[in-house]
Amino acid sequence: MSNNTYVGRHRPATKPTRGRQFLVPLALVSSTVAGGLVVRDAGASPLSAEAAAMKNVSNSVAGLGLVADVDAIAAASADRGNLRASRDGVRAEAALGLAASSAAEAGAEAADAALERLAAEKAAAKKAAAEKAAAAKKKAEVERKRRLALAQRWIMPFHGYTLTSGYGWRWGRMHPAQDLAAPTGTPVYALSSGTVLFSGWSNEGYGYMVKIRHWDGTVSWYAHNSRLVVSIGEQVSPGQQVAYSGNTGNSTGPHLHLEIHPAGGAAVPPRSWLAARGIYL
Ligand SMILES: [Zn+2]
CATH class of the missing domain: 2.70.70.10 (Glucose Permease (Domain IIA))
Structure with a gap:
């Protein structure tokens, strides 16, 4: 506190007129990211009677005057709640995402394995068909040669001569x-x-x-x-x-x-x- 810090010595003449107001512990304020909190240094500017009164009250507690209206606190609280919920949501989403990612990976691996199996089966079928065709071709060739050999053989034309x-x-x-x-x-x-x-x-x-x-x-x-x-x-x-x-x-x-x-x-x-x-x- 500086020298010109206001040190309240009297009570305000009138009660604050602007709705209900309460004190917000510094810890809560500092941990609150958003919200319409009003923090004023007593020596920074002339204080209205109302503000001065509030300052007086707050000084008696923590040496710093923290004034917030209900709506702001509610908003801050709501935001905080939202933030927490949001964080929890993010964590949950991250967890879900991980799970989903893991599931997706497992699914992709299964799909890859299935595709590989299919490709292997196709290749095996193709190989078997090729082998079968080659065997049939070889058999046909052997048969063709056998028939040719039969057709081209020479025979004794006459007997008992x-x-x-x-x-x-x-x-x-x-x-x-x-x-x-x-x-x-x-x-x-x-x-x-x-x-x-x-x-x-x-x-x-x-x-x-x-x-x-x-x-x-x-x-x-x-x-x-x-x-x-x-x-x-x-x-x-x-x-x-x-x-x-x-x-x-x-x-x-x-x-x-x-x-x-x-x-x-x-x-x-x-x-x-x-x-x-x-x-x-
Ligand atoms: Zn003759």
């Missing part, structure tokens, strides 16, 4: 075939798969004749047959019967006259050509 005239000069002329003597009606088989180029009567001395173009381009001839069992354009498989042997055309006895024309060209010796393919006449 005796080798007679071979490939070469005979009686002053070229015999471009291998003759295989056997009773009329002995089945004649296609050497390998191919297309029937000709099946019918030959006007060149071959009698009933069949010509087949094989898968490698080779054309085989089967002549002097008694009966034909395939038609021109027909696809035949290795060993499929194409005729019954006979003695038709320029022939001196029942036999199969077999010619081999690689690439459809000139005839070659049948025995060596077939031997190179595992068929030994």
Whole structure:
């Protein structure tokens, strides 16, 4: 307190007229953030009688005059209450927020895990499908090769025969075939798969004749047959019967006259050509 601090020596002439007023302990005021508290230093300005009176009262308590009206206190109190409530609310919200955040995190982790599982399942399904497709492809390829090997194999065309005239000069002329003597009606088989180029009567001395173009381009001839069992354009498989042997055309006895024309060209010796393919006449 300074020298000019007012030290009350008298009571106010009249009671304060402005509503009810009370003293607010400094502790409450200082801890109050907002509110319409009025704090006045006694020496700062001339005091009204009313203020002076209040100052007097307050000095007797704490040496500082603290005057507040009911509304201000109520407001301060309310604000304080609000503040506390607000703080509590914030704390609660923070707690809730933490809980929510934690729950959200847990949820996000669960969602991530579910997504990862889904992705893993998808990848596994894709892998399984790919493996299945690859296995099917491999199986199809194996089957294709098996069928191809079957289609491209070479077969003994005749059975129960005796080798007679071979490939070469005979009686002053070229015999471009291998003759295989056997009773009329002995089945004649296609050497390998191919297309029937000709099946019918030959006007060149071959009698009933069949010509087949094989898968490698080779054309085989089967002549002097008694009966034909395939038609021109027909696809035949290795060993499929194409005729019954006979003695038709320029022939001196029942036999199969077999010619081999690689690439459809000139005839070659049948025995060596077939031997190179595992068929030994
Ligand atoms: Zn012949």
